Amino acid sequence: GENVEQHPSTLSVQEGDSAVIKCTYSDSASNYFPWYKQELGKRPQLIIDIRSNVGEKKDQRIAVTLNKTAKHFSLHITETQPEDSAVYFCAAPLTGTASKLTFGTGTRLQVTL
Amino acid sequence: EAGVAQSPRYKIIEKRQSVAFWCNPISGHATLYWYQQILGQGPKLLIQFQNNGVVDDSQLPKDRFSAERLKGVDSTLKIQPAKLEDSAVYLCASSLGPGAYEQYFGPGTRLTVT
Numbered sequence: 001g002e003n004v005e006q007h008p009s010t011l012s013v014q015e016g017d018s019a020v021i022k023c024t025y026s027d028s029a030s031n032y033f034p035w036y037k038q039e040l041g042k043r044p045q046l047i048i049d050i051r052s053n054v055g056e057k058k059d060q061r062i063a064v065t066l067n068k069t070a071k072h073f074s075l076h077i078t079e080t081q082p083e084d085s086a087v088y089f090c091a092a093p094l095t096g097t098a099s100k101l102t103f104g105t106g107t108r109l110q111v112t113l
Numbered sequence: 114e115a116g117v118a119q120s121p122r123y124k125i126i127e128k129r130q131s132v133a134f135w136c137n138p139i140s141g142h143a144t145l146y147w148y149q150q151i152l153g154q155g156p157k158l159l160i161q162f163q164n165n166g167v168v169d170d171s172q173l174p175k176d177r178f179s180a181e182r183l184k185g186v187d188s189t190l191k192i193q194p195a196k197l198e199d200s201a202v203y204l205c206a207s208s209l210g211p212g213a214y215e216q217y218f219g220p221g222t223r224l225t226v227t
Binding site for chain 1: 117144153154155156157158161168169204208211214215216217218219220221
């Protein structure tokens with residue numbers, strides 16, 4: 001089955017700085033990579049995703065990059081704001097089937113003033 | 114557009130008791146998932162339905178957990194009997210169907226087993 005490793009487990013940045021979270025996956029057949037944001041006590045919220053036929057996708061201050069050769073993908077948040085503070089999870093398909101996801105262990109991002 | 118609905122939001126039971134959770138997916142979404150999220154961890158898939166059929170239940174502890182989606186819309190997840198290690202948030206998610214990979218989560222049910 002798929003194994004997804006996520007780093008770092010915690011990340012503290014100052015407001016306005018950039019934050020980068022990285023995930024690696026094991027199944028080379030994986031073709032869909034979403035990122036979720038989960039605020040304390042709330043549901044995971046899909047914030048951006050990428051499919052394996054592109055290397056980068058951007059949506060305002062967030063972007064995701066994918067390196068299929070190295071089997072890793074990263075979330076980039078620029079100009080961080082206090083409301084970006086949350087736990088972020090990456091995910092990758094279980095056994096190459098995009099509809100079944102394995103989640104990473106999460107990164108707790110703290111944006112300080 | 115209404116999101117995924119779940120109830121109850123919170124449940125406290127004693128070990129060996131039974132409990133049931135309910136989920137109503139986004140209207141028109143054919144695929145429904147149940148996840149277990151233990152504190153400090155990412156969600157772990159328990160079962161996936163496509164309409165009213167089970168696609169994958171390989172990670173469902175079938176000796177105590179069961180789930181159904183009889184009419185292809187709402188779903189219930191049951192635990193009987195509960196163990197202390199079942200304390201977690203149970204999340205329901207839905208997606209449009211085959212080829213539509215985006216999953217949208219409900220607010221979850223926080224279960225505490227004492």
